[in-house]
Amino acid sequence: MNDLELYREELANCDAKIAEALKERYAIIEKIMAYKEEYGMPILQPEQEEKQKKRLMFSLHNDKHRDEIYDVFERIQRNSKKIQARKLFDYNIVLIGFMGAGKSTISDYLSTMFAMEVVEMDQLIAEREGMSISDIFETYGEEYFRNMETNLLIEMQEKKNVIISCGGGVAMRERNVAEMKKNGRVVLLTAHPQTILDRVKDSDDRPLLNGHKNVEYIEQLMEARREKYEAAADIVVDTDNKTVLQICEDLIQKLLEMDENHV
Ligand code: S3P
Numbered sequence: 001m002n003d004l005e006l007y008r009e010e011l012a013n014c015d016a017k018i019a020e021a022l023k024e025r026y027a028i029i030e031k032i033m034a035y036k037e038e039y040g041m042p043i044l045q046p047e048q049e050e051k052q053k054k055r056l057m058f059s060l061h062n063d064k065h066r067d068e069i070y071d072v073f074e075r076i077q078r079n080s081k082k083i084q085a086r087k088l089f090d091y092n093i094v095l096i097g098f099m100g101a102g103k104s105t106i107s108d109y110l111s112t113m114f115a116m117e118v119v120e121m122d123q124l125i126a127e128r129e130g131m132s133i134s135d136i137f138e139t140y141g142e143e144y145f146r147n148m149e150t151n152l153l154i155e156m157q158e159k160k161n162v163i164i165s166c167g168g169g170v171a172m173r174e175r176n177v178a179e180m181k182k183n184g185r186v187v188l189l190t191a192h193p194q195t196i197l198d199r200v201k202d203s204d205d206r207p208l209l210n211g212h213k214n215v216e217y218i219e220q221l222m223e224a225r226r227e228k229y230e231a232a233a234d235i236v237v238d239t240d241n242k243t244v245l246q247i248c249e250d251l252i253q254k255l256l257e258m259d260e261n262h263v
Pocket residue numbers: 097098099100103122133166167168169170205206207208
């Protein structure tokens with residue numbers, strides 16, 4: 001064997017060691033999850049992720065390939081999150097609720113914590129139509145927009161382990177609720193009208209609220225929708241006076257409880 005062949009042999013051995021270490025790592029992830037579940041501990045512990053990162057950076061601080069190694073580590077961590085998400089949620093998570101209830105914020109956070117894909121319905125519809133939601137309402141009318149929502153939900157049934165963030169009116173159609181439930185668990189996010197107003201007051205991309213940004217109007221519309229929202233929901237998560245982390249943890253625990261109650 002010449003030197004080159006020897007190096008290649010060494011490289012193959014090195015890859016095998018990395019693969020073994022990864023298998024070990026993912027097995028540890030599963031043990032940590034089982035432990036947290038058994039002892040009723042929070043699933044999301046972002047501070048732990050930070051600690052892990054600092055420790056690794058410290059051990060690599062003088063290495064000339066530090067950035068490249070760190071890049072791989074980030075990918076490993078992302079895949080650990082995916083493994084975790086697949087184990088926890090064997091379905092899509094469908095977020096519903098009034099405008100400003102926090103659907104987009106919660107989707108983003110969950111997607112960061114579990115490396116899950118997010119389908120933001122409004123955004124996708126706006127992208128496909130090449131115009132804003134307000135312009136779609138103005139140009140084609142509300143019914144046209146609502147039909148697009150229904151079609152998108154049907155399309156989403158192909159997917160799994162995805163967070164679907166619905167526009168606030170999606171759950172108003174019975175047909176939509178039936179379509180959501182075919183592929184996912186429906187999570188209703190709630191907030192008081194005043195909280196909603198505080199969250200939406202500076203944005204103009206909600207045609208139904210333009211010109212009506214006051215607590216009374218929001219309260220009225222919310223009340224008119226309440227029954228349908230609640231009927232659609234598998235779980236309800238209140239978002240008032242909570243951090244995003246607390247809301248997500250609450251949501252996860254309630255989803256897990258659903259599984260416990262079903263076995
Ligand atoms: C609507 C909510 C909006 C958007 C459209 C109609 C509604 O979505 O779909 O303006 O009927 O409640 P958000 O809830 O994401 O603001």
